[in-house]
Amino acid sequence: MPSRPGSAARTPGHSPRPHLRPTTSTALNHAVAVAMARGPAQALSLVDALAMDKRLTGHHRLHAVRAHLLEMSGDTEGALAEYRLAAGLTRSLPEQRYLHTRAAALATRTRHPSWPARPGQPG
Structure with a gap:
């Protein structure tokens, strides 16, 4: 059966355009998606690798995503x-x-562990 146009893009591990680097936003979004699907530990390793990308040096979004993943992991x-x-x-x-x-919310929960966490957050 002939493949449909664009079907290679959906094949895991295969990039239809290997010569293109993902944007920093795309790469960070991918790390968040990995966290939702496989847990924060795998996503943190992706974020750590992204930290070596000069385009993200000193970028607040990298640290915001890392903070969220660290919060998810406890x-x-x-x-x-x-x-x-x-x-x-x-x-x-x-x-x-x-x-x-x-x-501030995280610090408050740390001082008052009996207070409920936000939905989806460790508490």
Whole structure:
């Protein structure tokens, strides 16, 4: 049976355009998708590899994703540090507020472990 156009793109492990590098946003989104499908440990290894990409050096989104993955894996101290670092790296006030809010909520849950976590978060 002849293959359909574009079917190679859906074959796991096969890239229809191997000469193209994914954008930083695409790569980070992929790491989040891996976390949802396979857990934060595998996604953290992807994010660690992305940290070597010069396009992401000092980029707040890398640290925000890493913070979320560390939070998912139960590494509260690491997540707090990454949320705070990400907030310090962005110039966007709404993003700063969001990241500081996440850090504050995580710190509060750490001090008061009987308080419920956000849905989908370790608590």
